[in-house]
Amino acid sequence: MTLNPRPHGDPMTRAPHAGRRRAAWRAPLVALALLSQLAACGGLLDVQTSNRIEADPFEADPQNAQTLLNGVVGDFECAAGAYAALGGLIGDELQDATQTADRFPYDQRTATAADRRYQANNCDALGVYTPLNKARAGADNLLRLLGGWTDAQVPNRARMIATASAISGYALVFIGEGFCSATISGFGAGGAPVYGGEITPAAVLDSAIARFNAALAANGGDSAIARLARLGRARAELDLGRYDQARADAATIPAGFAYTLTTSGSSTLRQNKVWNESNATSQSATVGPLYRRLGDPRVPVDSVAGSGPGGIKLSVTGLQLWVQKKYASPSSPMLLAGYPEARLIIAEAAARANDLAPAQAVIAEERTRGGQPAFTGTTQAQALAEIVDQRRREFFLDGHHLGDYIRFALPLSPAAGTAYHAGGNYGTQRCLPLPDIERKNNPDI
Secondary structure, X not given: OOOOOOOOOOOOOOOOOOOOOOHHHHHHHHHHXXXXXXXXXXXXXXXXXXXXXXXXXXXXXXXXXHHHHXXXXXXXXXXXXXXXXXXXXXXXXXXXXXXXXXXXXXXXXOOOOOOHHHHHOOHHHOOOHHHHHHHHHHHHHHHHHHHHOOOOOOOOHHHHHHHHHHHHXXXXXXXXXXXXXEOOOEEOHHHOEEOXXXXXXHHHHHHHHHHHHHHHHHOOOOHHHHHHHHHHHHXXXXXXXXXXXXXXXXXXXXXXXXXXXXXXXXXXXXXXXXXXXXXXXXXXXXXXXXXXXXXXXXXXXXXXEOOOHHHEOEOOOOOEOEEEOOOOOOOOOEEEEEHHHHHHHHHHHHHHOXXXXXXXXXHHHHHHHOOOOOOOOOOXXXXXXXXXXXXXXXXXXXXXXHHHXXXXXXXXXXXXXXXXXXXXXXXXXXXXXXXXXXXXXXXXX
């Protein structure tokens, strides 16, 4: 990929370019972020007239801080669900079973910057670029506002800063793990727009770490948010190959810790997006062949009875239909971060340092969770290979695997050049390219 060598322009760390402060840009972006936040808030999900709310007066009132934060969280939960589903299609967890042509490039691994669905669609229609950036920009804008308010004006202000920082950090982790390159645009001092240049995934992950650091500095007495931020930082550090730092952060996570994303059947925006793709009555996607017969309770799947080969129902495109059973309903929560992830980070960091005893201890725990026999490997290479396998089982359809698919350069399944069921062949594209919607509208690219 070709990257712009200019500074990345993260509005949390850099002043705006001279001449780039365009007031005309600020109003629609603020309104978009605010309205998306309001649309995601509990009790406001079904409001249809939110486009008539004036953004600036609403934002100017510190009494609205909690409503704005609720919206940021709701935006992120929707975007994270879409990322988990779309990542499953790009990776080997899911295969597209529809006749909808604009979905095929993800599953086929032929996505280009011109493909509309991933860049422009909302999160309830498998869009990821705009939803993730909407959540991140909304969180960063709220942080700007909270920075100008006082504790007297906003109860629990420190906790809000910590939460918004952690949400922004995780949105950036997903972007850094799943995109070939990215940009971070937003608002600087006084709400002036700041455009970001094209940056590498590593630079995105560094910006994520800065957000997690801010969350930990604020904390607000919320131990769950502090642990979420520390585990998010460990995840980003692992992605960047900073294994000692990742291991140290992961070691602070206590047994039983789990931070889940809430869902609801009340609205498509709130539904579990993986369940939407694959459930007992509707199968837009089928579970990929590698996950169909693992016999692992962490990877619960089942075939759909039918008249196809082996008594399995076939999709309209001829694929065997297997459904995931990890998420039983549209309101099934999705785990964002938890203790097993911390343990696997410790295991990988230890194995990469050839410190095999701690790695083998975690592998033993994971294989017990999966109902597998004892691990017999004795070498560093064997330990790392086993950790990769345990990660794909532990993180089945929860938003981790696309990053691993790229980071570990896992074998493409099906292989590149294999005939695709909807025509053409499977390609090699793993990460999502910076979309045309960004290139054509960002003057810094």
